[in-house]
Amino acid sequence: MSTVTWIEHGTEHTARWRSENGAPPPARLEVVADEITANAALRRLRSGTALLWRGDYHNARQLLTAVGRRLDQRRPPEGLRIAELFRAHRDQRAQRAELLGRILVLLEPGARLGLRRAPDVAAACREAYGEPTEPTLVSLPELLGVLGAWQWQQQGVPVPALGERIHPRHSVFSPSRSEYVDLVARAPLPAVDGGASAFDLGTGTGVLAAVLGRRGAARVVATDLNPRAVDCARENLQRLGLADRVEVLEADLFPPGRADLVVCNPPWLPGEPTSALELGIYDEGSAMLRRFLKELPEHLTEQGEGWLILSDLAEHLELRSRAELLGLIEQAGLEVVGSDSTPARHSRAADARDLLHAARRQEVTTLWRLRPVARTTAV
Numbered sequence: 001m002s003t004v005t006w007i008e009h010g011t012e013h014t015a016r017w018r019s020e021n022g023a024p025p026p027a028r029l030e031v032v033a034d035e036i037t038a039n040a041a042l043r044r045l046r047s048g049t050a051l052l053w054r055g056d057y058h059n060a061r062q063l064l065t066a067v068g069r070r071l072d073q074r075r076p077p078e079g080l081r082i083a084e085l086f087r088a089h090r091d092q093r094a095q096r097a098e099l100l101g102r103i104l105v106l107l108e109p110g111a112r113l114g115l116r117r118a119p120d121v122a123a124a125c126r127e128a129y130g131e132p133t134e135p136t137l138v139s140l141p142e143l144l145g146v147l148g149a150w151q152w153q154q155q156g157v158p159v160p161a162l163g164e165r166i167h168p169r170h171s172v173f174s175p176s177r178s179e180y181v182d183l184v185a186r187a188p189l190p191a192v193d194g195g196a197s198a199f200d201l202g203t204g205t206g207v208l209a210a211v212l213g214r215r216g217a218a219r220v221v222a223t224d225l226n227p228r229a230v231d232c233a234r235e236n237l238q239r240l241g242l243a244d245r246v247e248v249l250e251a252d253l254f255p256p257g258r259a260d261l262v263v264c265n266p267p268w269l270p271g272e273p274t275s276a277l278e279l280g281i282y283d284e285g286s287a288m289l290r291r292f293l294k295e296l297p298e299h300l301t302e303q304g305e306g307w308l309i310l311s312d313l314a315e316h317l318e319l320r321s322r323a324e325l326l327g328l329i330e331q332a333g334l335e336v337v338g339s340d341s342t343p344a345r346h347s348r349a350a351d352a353r354d355l356l357h358a359a360r361r362q363e364v365t366t367l368w369r370l371r372p373v374a375r376t377t378a379v
């Protein structure tokens with residue numbers, strides 16, 4: 001555990017350092033309050049100094065927005081290919097997050113934020129960090145993320161295919177784009193007497209396992225590598241009355257055994273994840289996709305079928321080609337026995353100011369139905 005020490009009004013203070021995305025503790029820290037301007041704050045942040053905010057809570061949020069706006073004025077150079085533009089955009093977002101992540105607040109024991117006009121953050125922080133026992137420094141953007149996630153957890157996200165809400169948690173991929181869930185809700189289930197058995201690999205909130213359970217799958221085993229996702233999925237399935245039919249395991253991809261249906265919605269973009277949440281968005285070298293396809297045949301029953309849910313955004317960003325995807329399917333000894341597609345309906349797909357608009361507006365999500373290629377017996 002790292003700690004940070006600083007001098008304030010002539011007294012030495014020490015606090016625990018906490019960063020969800022593994023940012024190192026600040027080497028230099030300055031205490032600031034309402035008087036600091038956005039330009040002065042940005043100069044200090046750029047010089048590597050972290051700013052411990054002691055002023056008004058709402059002024060801190062305004063400072064964050066003002067500094068963020070200054071950082072957003074930088075545009076990548078003209079004439080980049082879409083894949084280079086995407087990388088430049090990701091790098092820029094990472095640098096922005098690093099700089100803004102140097103604006104810090106102190107959580108006092110009991111997860112109290114001792115700032116003027118501060119909201120009660122205790123429940124949200126307990127959920128994300130566990131029971132706080134000592135003063136802890138966190139970045140203000142991280143704290144705002146924790147508060148936002150708590151709100152989503154409380155309210156839930158409506159899932160039309162279930163006619164109910166799914167409650168995501170901090171660092172767990174949220175099914176806020178429901179179009180891919182609809183694909184799973186309408187694909188024909190393998191016909192098996194007594195109901196199909198199913199696996200849901202990378203279950204996140206458990207949403208797809210819940211859809212399969214509601215559609216009559218006899219037994220579903222859902223896995224995820226992220227322990228928070230495992231807890232979150234268990235809670236959602238319990239709430240939906242499906243806990244007796246769906247088991248959730250912390251596991252790397254496949255559980256032991258075989259199933260009549262294996263569903264996988266891997267992260268859609270090749271790239272290195274930088275946090276637990278990004279485990280749901282970026283798949284380094286398409287490793288999860290490759291492993292799912294390669295290992296699928298040995299986890300299917302004789303009549304079994306795999307469902308791969310994948311957006312083609314990576315193709316429009318020139319990060320992975322369609323030929324590469326089809327090649328992976330073929331190399332795994334699989335064939336496509338059906339597919340169903342839907343255009344992206346989320347607001348960013350229609351936002352012409354978005355740097356990646358050209359790619360996003362063409363995005364289509366597909367459910368690929370896969371089966372091992374029928375083996376011909378030599379006579």
Ligand SMILES: C[S@@+](CC[C@H](N)C(=O)[O-])C[C@H]1O[C@@H](n2cnc3c(N)ncnc32)[C@H](O)[C@@H]1O
Binds near residue numbers: 206224252253268281
């Ligand atoms: C795109 S999200 C999909 C979540 C959920 N199935 C849904 O459709 O909303 C991918 C999920 O895969 C999980 N994941 C990533 N690598 C994994 C692995 N090797 N084994 C199991 N789960 C993994 C992530 O934690 C994340 O929850």
